[in-house]
Amino acid sequence: MSDMEVWIVISLLAVATFIARSSFWLVGQHINLPKRVQEALRYAPACALAAIILPDIILTNAEVDLAISNPRLVAGIAASAFFLVKRNMLMTIFFGMAVYTYIRLGL
Amino acid sequence: MTETVSTELEKAAYREAVKTGIPTLFGVGAWGLVVGVAMIKAGLTVPQALGMTLLVFAGSAQLASLPLIAAHAPVWVVFLTALVVNLRFVIFSAILAPHFSYLPWKKRAWLGYLSGDISVGLFMYRYPEPGFDQRKLPYLKGLIFPNWTAWQVGSIIGILLGSQVPSSWGLGFAGTLAILCIMLPLIMNKAALIGVAVAGAIALATVKMPYKLGLLISVLAGMTVAMAVEEWLEKRHGKSGGQKDGQGRA
Numbered sequence: 282m283s284d285m286e287v288w289i290v291i292s293l294l295a296v297a298t299f300i301a302r303s304s305f306w307l308v309g310q311h312i313n314l315p316k317r318v319q320e321a322l323r324y325a326p327a328c329a330l331a332a333i334i335l336p337d338i339i340l341t342n343a344e345v346d347l348a349i350s351n352p353r354l355v356a357g358i359a360a361s362a363f364f365l366v367k368r369n370m371l372m373t374i375f376f377g378m379a380v381y382t383y384i385r386l387g388l
Numbered sequence: 389m390t391e392t393v394s395t396e397l398e399k400a401a402y403r404e405a406v407k408t409g410i411p412t413l414f415g416v417g418a419w420g421l422v423v424g425v426a427m428i429k430a431g432l433t434v435p436q437a438l439g440m441t442l443l444v445f446a447g448s449a450q451l452a453s454l455p456l457i458a459a460h461a462p463v464w465v466v467f468l469t470a471l472v473v474n475l476r477f478v479i480f481s482a483i484l485a486p487h488f489s490y491l492p493w494k495k496r497a498w499l500g501y502l503s504g505d506i507s508v509g510l511f512m513y514r515y516p517e518p519g520f521d522q523r524k525l526p527y528l529k530g531l532i533f534p535n536w537t538a539w540q541v542g543s544i545i546g547i548l549l550g551s552q553v554p555s556s557w558g559l560g561f562a563g564t565l566a567i568l569c570i571m572l573p574l575i576m577n578k579a580a581l582i583g584v585a586v587a588g589a590i591a592l593a594t595v596k597m598p599y600k601l602g603l604l605i606s607v608l609a610g611m612t613v614a615m616a617v618e619e620w621l622e623k624r625h626g627k628s629g630g631q632k633d634g635q636g637r638a
Binding site (some may be wrong): 282284286287288289290291292293294295296297298299300301302303304305306307308309316317319320321322323324325326327328329330331332333334335336337339340343345353354356357360361364365370371373377378381382385 | 449470610
């Protein structure tokens with residue numbers, strides 16, 4: 282992306298933050314979101330995040346790589362398990378990076 | 389006289405909020421640091437990364453946008469993706485806004501913009517009921533100002549650090565792990581788990597589609613499946629003679 286395009290993206294991302302966080306503040310008053318809308322709002326972010334990171338974790342050169350030699354896959358699984366037990370983001374990132382580096386460098 | 393009493397109350401509320409938020413600040417700063425490093429490792433220049441952290445102020449949306457920027461996805465795809473990732477804030481904003489509906493709109497606009505996950509969580513814990521209370525505004529400010537500062541300080545350190553650390557260290561992967569840590573708590577039931585699995589599988593299958601369109605298709609499919617599963621589970625539960633009238637639920 283050109284410098285100009287990146288700045289356009291940054292401005293639009295600021296707009297996206299504003300829309301999501303401030304819209305109801307500006308509409309004000311009590312608004313009860315319909316149940317189905319609430320569900321959609323709750324499920325969409327998890328789906329988007331999964332769709333972003335799973336290809337990064339599972340693919341090597343755009344091919345599915347489920348081998349134990351794939352450092353991102355092993356570190357991703359190890360970090361998930363670690364997070365589910367410890368519930369601590371920073372420790373999970375450190376742990377996941379340690380596993381990733383260990384396998385990647387073949388230590 | 390009443391004036392001074394009320395400002396004393398407000399100052400106390402502000403201090404109470406700062407105290408409540410302190411334990412979270414280290415985590416917020418470190419999370420900012422990870423995002424700061426990730427922005428540089430995704431190829432943003434230092435001014436671009438500084439601009440992003442100061443203007444966007446939404447870690448998960450920033451992280452989500454980085455692989456798309458690196459892959460030269462169209463601007464509108466990046467925007468839509470960030471919007472979808474931010475959707476969870478819409479629920480927070482709907483919960484928090486009624487507490488402050490008496491304020492002028494400009495103030496409401498920036499208070500909403502600055503209220504991230506942690507601040508909303510801590511605020512709702514202290515004041516679960518809507519309605520006017522003069523301590524609410526200073527309490528919210530006592531949460532969001534230190535939160536914003538910790539985030540920005542962490543991010544800026546990360547940006548400067550990131551530009552010094554060689555790419556061979558593989559620090560960009562820390563951004564992926566951070567997204568993982570945001571995603572896992574969002575998978576709160578079976579329906580969400582199935583939705584995430586569907587979204588992930590379709591994302592893998594469509595990874596070669598142009599303009600990262602596969603991403604948007606994955607989200608739509610995952611969300612639709614999750615909602616259908618939830619509806620189906622509810623119906624089955626209702627038929628088996630559960631609490632059909634829904635009384636006694638929050």
